[in-house]
Amino acid sequence: MMKQRVWLAASVLAIAAILSAPARCRAQTRCTWLNAATAAGVLGGAVQMTVAVTPDSEKDADQDAYSAPEQRFGRPDAVCEFTRNVDSKVYSLRIDVKSMTDPAKQFPAFLTLCKGTTVALKGIGNEAVQCVIKSDAGMSSEQVLGRVRERAFVLTIVRAAAPASNGDGLRNDTRNMAEQVAGSLF
Amino acid sequence: MARELRRRLYDRFLNPAVRKVSRLPGSSGGIVLASLAALFTVGPLFVFLPAIQAFSDQHTTYSTDKAAFEAQRRQYEEKISAGYNFAFGKGRISVPGNAAVEGNTFLQPEAFPNASYCGHCHQEAYHQWQQSLHRNSFRTPFYRTSVNIVMNTKGIEFARHCDSCHNPIAVLAGGLTQSSEVDRKFDQDGLTCMTCHSIQKVQSTLGNGGFVMGVPAVLVDEKGNRLPGIPPDSEILAHLDRHSKAVMQPLLHQPEFCAACHKANLPKTLNDYKEIRAFTTYDEWQNSKFSQRNPLTFYQADFTSCQGCHMKRAPNLLPEPGAKDGTFVSHRWPAGNSAVPFYYGFNEQLEKTIEFLRSGNYLNVDIFAIRKGNDGAMIAPLGTQPFTLAPGEVVQAMVVIQNKNIGHSLVPEVRDLYEAWVEFEAADADGKVIYHSGFIKPDGSLDERAHSFTNRPVNNGGIFVDNHKVWTIHSVAYDNTVQAGRSTLVRYEFQLPVNVKGAVTITARVNYRHLRQSYLNNVLGKDHPAYPIVQLAARTRMLHIGENPAEAPEPGDNPDWMRWNNLGIAYLDEAQYAESIHAFNEVVKLRPDYPDAYTNIGLTNISWEKFGSARSAIEAALKISPDNARALYYHAQVERRDGQYDAEIADLKRVVAQFPQSRDARRELGVSYYRQDMPHEAMEQFEALQAIDPDDLAAHYNLSLLYRRMGMKDKAKEQLTLFTLKKVDPGAPTYSLDFLRQHPEISNESKLWHVHSDMEHGGISGTPPQDGGSH
Numbered sequence: 001m002m003k004q005r006v007w008l009a010a011s012v013l014a015i016a017a018i019l020s021a022p023a024r025c026r027a028q029t030r031c032t033w034l035n036a037a038t039a040a041g042v043l044g045g046a047v048q049m050t051v052a053v054t055p056d057s058e059k060d061a062d063q064d065a066y067s068a069p070e071q072r073f074g075r076p077d078a079v080c081e082f083t084r085n086v087d088s089k090v091y092s093l094r095i096d097v098k099s100m101t102d103p104a105k106q107f108p109a110f111l112t113l114c115k116g117t118t119v120a121l122k123g124i125g126n127e128a129v130q131c132v133i134k135s136d137a138g139m140s141s142e143q144v145l146g147r148v149r150e151r152a153f154v155l156t157i158v159r160a161a162a163p164a165s166n167g168d169g170l171r172n173d174t175r176n177m178a179e180q181v182a183g184s185l186f
Numbered sequence: 187m188a189r190e191l192r193r194r195l196y197d198r199f200l201n202p203a204v205r206k207v208s209r210l211p212g213s214s215g216g217i218v219l220a221s222l223a224a225l226f227t228v229g230p231l232f233v234f235l236p237a238i239q240a241f242s243d244q245h246t247t248y249s250t251d252k253a254a255f256e257a258q259r260r261q262y263e264e265k266i267s268a269g270y271n272f273a274f275g276k277g278r279i280s281v282p283g284n285a286a287v288e289g290n291t292f293l294q295p296e297a298f299p300n301a302s303y304c305g306h307c308h309q310e311a312y313h314q315w316q317q318s319l320h321r322n323s324f325r326t327p328f329y330r331t332s333v334n335i336v337m338n339t340k341g342i343e344f345a346r347h348c349d350s351c352h353n354p355i356a357v358l359a360g361g362l363t364q365s366s367e368v369d370r371k372f373d374q375d376g377l378t379c380m381t382c383h384s385i386q387k388v389q390s391t392l393g394n395g396g397f398v399m400g401v402p403a404v405l406v407d408e409k410g411n412r413l414p415g416i417p418p419d420s421e422i423l424a425h426l427d428r429h430s431k432a433v434m435q436p437l438l439h440q441p442e443f444c445a446a447c448h449k450a451n452l453p454k455t456l457n458d459y460k461e462i463r464a465f466t467t468y469d470e471w472q473n474s475k476f477s478q479r480n481p482l483t484f485y486q487a488d489f490t491s492c493q494g495c496h497m498k499r500a501p502n503l504l505p506e507p508g509a510k511d512g513t514f515v516s517h518r519w520p521a522g523n524s525a526v527p528f529y530y531g532f533n534e535q536l537e538k539t540i541e542f543l544r545s546g547n548y549l550n551v552d553i554f555a556i557r558k559g560n561d562g563a564m565i566a567p568l569g570t571q572p573f574t575l576a577p578g579e580v581v582q583a584m585v586v587i588q589n590k591n592i593g594h595s596l597v598p599e600v601r602d603l604y605e606a607w608v609e610f611e612a613a614d615a616d617g618k619v620i621y622h623s624g625f626i627k628p629d630g631s632l633d634e635r636a637h638s639f640t641n642r643p644v645n646n647g648g649i650f651v652d653n654h655k656v657w658t659i660h661s662v663a664y665d666n667t668v669q670a671g672r673s674t675l676v677r678y679e680f681q682l683p684v685n686v687k688g689a690v691t692i693t694a695r696v697n698y699r700h701l702r703q704s705y706l707n708n709v710l711g712k713d714h715p716a717y718p719i720v721q722l723a724a725r726t727r728m729l730h731i732g733e734n735p736a737e738a739p740e741p742g743d744n745p746d747w748m749r750w751n752n753l754g755i756a757y758l759d760e761a762q763y764a765e766s767i768h769a770f771n772e773v774v775k776l777r778p779d780y781p782d783a784y785t786n787i788g789l790t791n792i793s794w795e796k797f798g799s800a801r802s803a804i805e806a807a808l809k810i811s812p813d814n815a816r817a818l819y820y821h822a823q824v825e826r827r828d829g830q831y832d833a834e835i836a837d838l839k840r841v842v843a844q845f846p847q848s849r850d851a852r853r854e855l856g857v858s859y860y861r862q863d864m865p866h867e868a869m870e871q872f873e874a875l876q877a878i879d880p881d882d883l884a885a886h887y888n889l890s891l892l893y894r895r896m897g898m899k900d901k902a903k904e905q906l907t908l909f910t911l912k913k914v915d916p917g918a919p920t921y922s923l924d925f926l927r928q929h930p931e932i933s934n935e936s937k938l939w940h941v942h943s944d945m946e947h948g949g950i951s952g953t954p955p956q957d958g959g960s961h
Contacts, residue, residue, distance in 0.1 A: 067711075068708065104713070123530040180373065
C-alpha cells in the first residue's frame with residue numbers, strides 16, 4: 001500500500017514537472033556541439049550532461065537568409081550543460097546556442113552579457129570574444145561569446161582555480177572548447 | 187617548464203611507479219538516483235533531462251612495453267567497439283574512407299604525441315606547421331561546414347570518408363560514431379606531426395586516406411622495433427639514430443606518400459550511386475613532365491616530386507634538429523589556400539602562399555594574336571609583326587594560357603570550390619574601359635561569363651552541387667581545367683570606339699581566389715570580409731591606333747616557337763585540327779631540328795584520323811631522333827591502323843623499356859598483345875598498368891576478359907565489378923545538359939571553343955561562329 005502511494009506521488013510529481021516545464025525546452029540525449037568525453041577532458045573526469053533543446057528553432061531558422069536548411073538540419077538551438085562534482089564543488093561546462101534574426105543588431109547586445117574583461121579572439125566562428133571573469137572562492141570561470149552566421153553561442157567553463165604557474169590552462173581550454181563549439185555550428 | 191611537462195608525461199604514461207588506469211568516481215546507478223532526486227526536487231522547472239556519464243580518454247594509459255600497450259589497445263578496442271556504428275561491415279572502421287592502421291582495429295588517440303611535444307625540439311617545424319593547411323585540416327570553418335552537412339544529413343559514419351584524410355586520428359580512434367566516447371581535444375591539431383611521421387606505407391594510390399598508419403613511435407629499440415609511448419628528451423637525445431629511424435620513413439620523400447590523400451574518389455558506399463573520381467592530383471603529376479614517367483608530355487623537365495615544389499628547403503630561423511646545412515624542408519606546404527591563413531590571421535603563411543603562387547614561372551600568359559574585323563587575318567605572334575589599327579574596328583584578342591610549370595592541373599583538386607579565371611580588360615589612353623571580362627561584381631561574386639578554370643558538378647536534377655555535397659554529384663556540366671604542360675586559348679572580342687585615339691591597352695590576367703564567393707557565403711554568411719584574390723600571372727600589350735611596329739619581347743615571354751607550339755596544343759584540345767597543324771608547322775619553320783614539332787603534327791593528324799599524314803610527320807621526327815619514345819608511341823598507333831602488328835608491338839616495347847611507368851604505353855601494348863592473341867603478355871601489361879593506376883578502366887575491362895579466358899573466374903568477376911562500378915554512367919550527361927539549359931549565361935563554357943564578347947553578333951570573319959558562338 002505504502003509502495004503504491006509512493007508511485008502515485010511520483011507519477012503526480014512527474015506529470016506536474018512535465019506540464020510546468022518551459023514550453024520551449026525539450027530533452028535530448030546528445031549535445032550537438034560537444035561530446036561528453038571532450039567535456040570530461042576539460043573538467044578532469046566523468047561528467048553528467050543535460051541538454052535542453054529549443055523546439056521549432058530549427059524550423060524557424062530554415063527560412064532565414066543565413067544558413068541553408070541542410071546546414072541546420074538536426075541541430076536546433078540548445079543548452080548543453082556538463083557538470084562534475086569535486087569535493088562539494090561543481091565544475092561545469094555550459095553551452096548556450098541561440099539563433100538571431102538580425103545578427104548585426106543583436107550580437108553586439110549579446111556581447112554585453114560578459115561581466116568581465118573582453119578579449120577579441122581570431123579564428124573562432126565569424127567573431128568571438130573571450131570574457132575573463134573574476135575568480136571566486138578557489139574557482140575560476142571563463143567565457144567565450146561568439147557568433148557563427150546567425151547563431152550566437154556562449155561557452156562558460158567553471159572549475160578549480162589553477163596554480164599561478166599554470167594560469168593559462170583554463171583560458172586555453174576555453175578557447176579550444178569554443179573552437180569545437182563554433183566548428184560544430186558551422 | 188617544458189622539461190617539467192616532459193617529466194609529467196613520462197610519469198603519466200610510462201613510469202610504472204605511477205602508472206594506473208584512472209576511473210573517476212560516480213557509478214551510473216548513483217547518478218540515476220541523483221537524477222531522480224533532482225527531478226522530484228526541481229520538477230516544476232525541467233522535464234526529464236538525461237544524465238550521461240562519460241570518461242575522458244585521457245585517463246587511459248599505455249607504455250613502451252609493447253605487450254602492455256597491446257593490452258591497453260585491446261581494452262580500448264572493446265570499449266569503442268561496443269558502441270561503434272559498423273555501418274559498412276564489421277571491422278571496417280574507416281569506410282567509406284580508406285585509412286588503415288596496423289593491427290586493424292581502433293587506436294587510442296593518446297598514442298599520438300601531440301605537436302607541442304615534437305615542437306619542444308623541432309621549433310622551426312612546429313612554427314611552420316602551426317599555420318599550415320595540414321595543421322588546420324579539420325578545424326577550419328571551410329571544412330567543418332562541409333563535413334557537418336555530411337554528418338547532419340547522412341550520418342556521422344559517412345564523415346569517415348572525409349576525415350580519413352582530414353582527421354585520421356578521429357577515424358582510427360573510433361570517434362566518428364553516433365555516441366562517440368572519444369575526447370576530441372586532438373581536433374585542433376588536425377594532421378599533427380605524428381600522423382604523417384607514423385605512416386608506414388600506402389596501400390595503393392587510390393587515395394581517400396589510402397595509408398597504413400603505424401602505432402606512433404618516436405624511438406625504435408636496438409633491434410629496430412618501434413616503441414610506442416612518449417619517452418623523455420634524454421632517451422631521444424641519447425639515441426638520435428633510433429629516433430630518426432622511428433619517424434623518418436623513406437616513404438615520406440616519395441610522391442606516392444602524397445597520393446594517399448591528394449587523390450580522392452566518391453565510392454558507392456558514400457553516394458549509393460557509383461564510384462566517381464573526385465580529384466587525381468597524384469595522377470596529374472604522374473602524367474606531367476616532372477614525373478619523367480610519361481613519354482607523351484609536350485615538354486620535358488627535371489624530375490620534381492610533390493615534395494620538390496611544396497616542401498622546398500629554406501634557411502631555418504628557429505632551432506631545428508632536422509635541418510641540414512642550415513636549411514630545412516618546408517613544413518608550411520605552401521600551395522593555393524589563402525583562405526585559411528586569411529581567416530586565422532596567419533599573415534606569415536598568407537605571405538608565403540602568395541609568394542609561392544607567384545613564383546616558379548608556373549603559368550605563362552601570352553596575348554598571342556589579334557584578328558581584325560575587316561579581314562579576319564590573324565596577326566601573330568603579336569609583337570613580331572607590324573600591323574595597323576583603325577578606330578571602330580572589331581578586334582579579337584587571342585590569349586594563350588600555358589600551364590607551364592605546375593606539376594598538376596590548373597586548378598587541381600576541389601574545383602567546385604576553388605576559383606581561377608582569366609580577367610581581360612581593354613582600356614583607352616584615358617583609362618576608360620572598353621571591354622572587361624572576368625570582373626568581380628559588387629556582391630563579391632565573379633562575372634558569370636568569365637573564362638574560369640573550374641568546373642560545375644551537378645546532381646541528378648541538373649542542379650549545381652553547392653556546399654560541396656559531393657555525394658550528390660552525378661555529372662560535371664563542364665570542366666575547363668588546364669592539365670599540366672598544356673595550354674588553352676581564350677578569345678575576347680570587342681569593338682574599338684570610333685573616336686578612340688592614341689593607344690588601347692589590353693591586359694590578360696589569371697586570378698585565383700580560395701574560395702568561390704558563394705561558398706564563402708555559405709560558410710560565413712554574406713557579411714564576411716572580402717577574401718584575397720591573387721594575380722598569378724599577367725601580360726599587357728599596347729594596341730596603337732595607326733601603325734604598330736614589331737617590338738622586342740619582354741623577359742618573361744616564351745620564345746616564338748614555343749608560342750606557336752602552345753597555340754597548336756590549345757587548338758588540338760579544342761579539336762581545331764587544321765589550325766593546330768598550321769601552328770605546329772610554324773614551329774617546324776622556326777625549329778626544324780625539334781622532333782616534337784613533327785610528332786605534334788602527327789598526333790593531331792591521328793586525332794583527325796588522317797593516318798597517312800600522321801605517319802610521314804612522325805617518321806620525320808624519328809629521323810631526327812630515332813629512339814624518341816613519344817614519336818615511337820604515336821608511330822605504333824599508325825602501324826596498328828595499317829595492320830603492321832609486329833612493328834606496332836616492337837615500337838611500344840621500346841617505349842615501355844624507356845618509360846616502364848607509362849600508363850599509356852602499358853595500356854596500348856596490352857591492347858596490342860590482346861589483339862594478337864597473346865593473353866599472357868597482355869595480362870602482364872594490364873597488371874603493370876593497374877599497379878601504376880589502380881583505377882584504369884581499360885585494365886579492369888581487359889583483365890576481366892583475360893582472366894575469364896584463363897579460367898580465373900573470381901578475379902575476372904572482381905575486375906568486371908570494378909569496371910562496372912567505375913565506368914561513366916552513360917546517362918550522366920543528361921544531368922549536365924539540364925544544368926546548361928538552365929544557365930545560358932555560362933553554357934558557352936562547356937563548348938570546346940568559344941568567344942567572350944559583349945557584342946551582339948556571333949564572331950568576326952575567320953572565326954566560324956557555328957562552332958562556338960559568342961556571349
